[in-house]
Amino acid sequence: MSDFRIRRATADDIPDIVAMLADDPLGARRESPDDPAPYRAAFETLDRDPKQRLVVAVRDGRTIGTLQLTLIPGLSRRGATRSIIEAVRIHADERGSGLGTRLIEWAVEESRREGCVLVQLTSDATRTDAHRFYERLGFEASHVGFKLPLV
Amino acid sequence: MSDFRIRRATADDIPDIVAMLADDPLGARRESPDDPAPYRAAFETLDRDPKQRLVVAVRDGRTIGTLQLTLIPGLSRRGATRSIIEAVRIHADERGSGLGTRLIEWAVEESRREGCVLVQLTSDATRTDAHRFYERLGFEASHVGFKLPLV
Numbered sequence: 001m002s003d004f005r006i007r008r009a010t011a012d013d014i015p016d017i018v019a020m021l022a023d024d025p026l027g028a029r030r031e032s033p034d035d036p037a038p039y040r041a042a043f044e045t046l047d048r049d050p051k052q053r054l055v056v057a058v059r060d061g062r063t064i065g066t067l068q069l070t071l072i073p074g075l076s077r078r079g080a081t082r083s084i085i086e087a088v089r090i091h092a093d094e095r096g097s098g099l100g101t102r103l104i105e106w107a108v109e110e111s112r113r114e115g116c117v118l119v120q121l122t123s124d125a126t127r128t129d130a131h132r133f134y135e136r137l138g139f140e141a142s143h144v145g146f147k148l149p150l151v
Numbered sequence: 152m153s154d155f156r157i158r159r160a161t162a163d164d165i166p167d168i169v170a171m172l173a174d175d176p177l178g179a180r181r182e183s184p185d186d187p188a189p190y191r192a193a194f195e196t197l198d199r200d201p202k203q204r205l206v207v208a209v210r211d212g213r214t215i216g217t218l219q220l221t222l223i224p225g226l227s228r229r230g231a232t233r234s235i236i237e238a239v240r241i242h243a244d245e246r247g248s249g250l251g252t253r254l255i256e257w258a259v260e261e262s263r264r265e266g267c268v269l270v271q272l273t274s275d276a277t278r279t280d281a282h283r284f285y286e287r288l289g290f291e292a293s294h295v296g297f298k299l300p301l302v
Contacts, residue, residue, distance in 0.1 A: 042224055042226050045232075052224070078186075118299065120273065122296050147293050149268065
């Protein structure tokens with residue numbers, strides 16, 4: 001696991017990121033890898049937002065993981081900034097390799113650098129393996145995550 | 152409930168918002184209403200961030216509720232934007248009045264106007280009244296919310 005690096009995503013990474021988003025029991029129904037236009041538009045919005053960190057893990061020119069970190073300023077907790085981790089995906093060939101741990105550790109360290117007091121994320125209630133993974137990394141399952149689809 | 156309005160918060164609203172954040176079983180330990188400096192700095196960051204909507208509900212010049220809505224662009228779900236509701240507070244004198252429902256409905260409508268496909272929030276596992284409230288509004292408790300404190 002020593003020979004990969006985590007870097008900011010570029011527009012050239014979009015197809016690899018979308019392929020990973022789609023290669024997932026929940027993601028397969030939600031993505032359209034053959035239609036790049038909406039992904040390119042969203043990437044441009046992400047890329048110019050200073051509160052966003054969309055990153056990829058790359059080894060030997062292959063994209064093997066991705067994660068999105070959002071910094072959220074707020075008044076609560078004495079004007080604290082928190083961060084939210086979304087869209088964590090590991091390439092199918094790399095699962096179980098420790099890369100997921102390294103990506104989350106990167107997100108936690110980046111959150112510390114930015115002065116966040118808290119890192120948070122939600123995980124679908126059916127992803128029980130993911131829950132154990134986050135608890136091993138020190139996260140506490142202290143909250144209930146509610147979602148309301150608008151479409 | 153017809154005589155209040157929901158509007159964007161201004162710097163003058165900070166003391167009232169902080170008082171509501173502190174008047175809460177969990178918030179009382181986390182806030183310092185007598186020290187406005189960190190709240191003012193955080194307000195400035197929020198106020199200039201186009202993805203942030205910090206609002207107050209006001210009636211007869213009294214601030215009776217607050218909510219923070221964050222728009223989060225992303226690649227997943229075909230480049231969808233989602234929104235996150237945080238820091239919902241209702242003044243103690245107004246609880247049970249339906250104002251909470253109106254604030255959440257405002258956040259959902261604002262999310263629709265901004266093209267979001269999903270509204271999400273997390274609620275502390277101990278706030279069971281809040282869970283029933285969100286479920287009545289159509290939210291599904293489909294996720295587990297994980298938090299990692301950094302301080």
